[in-house]
Amino acid sequence: METLKLLRDYFPTAVFTGKCLVFISEDWRVEMTEHKDSDFSKADGSQPSVIRLKIFKKALDGDFIPGHYEDFQLPSLNDLAEQIEKYVQSAIGTNLRENIE
Numbered sequence: 001m002e003t004l005k006l007l008r009d010y011f012p013t014a015v016f017t018g019k020c021l022v023f024i025s026e027d028w029r030v031e032m033t034e035h036k037d038s039d040f041s042k043a044d045g046s047q048p049s050v051i052r053l054k055i056f057k058k059a060l061d062g063d064f065i066p067g068h069y070e071d072f073q074l075p076s077l078n079d080l081a082e083q084i085e086k087y088v089q090s091a092i093g094t095n096l097r098e099n100i101e
Helices: 002-009 077-092
Strands: 021-024 028-035 050-056 064-072
Touching: 002 021, 002 028, 002 050, 021 050, 028 077, 050 077, 064 077
Parallel strands: none
Antiparallel strands: 021 028, 028 050, 050 064
16 A cells, blocks of 8 residues: 555545545546555565556446556556556546546
């Protein structure tokens, strides 16, 4: 959860629910969740957390339909945030640092 809390500062329009960061608009929902590596055989857990980004599109009936997801695992928080921002911008055509429209 530590990485998500740090990403919350990078994306000011995000809402932290306690388990994920959410960006929501009239047509889109974007969720970010953090996953730790559960392989305890690895030494010192030096791998960064995996941040899973899920994108949902609003259907005609008003429900959000899961689209696609991507996992990010970059050691630098700035690189991680930049790559997430680029991915979402390409997928839905808007910037996460601004209000999703």
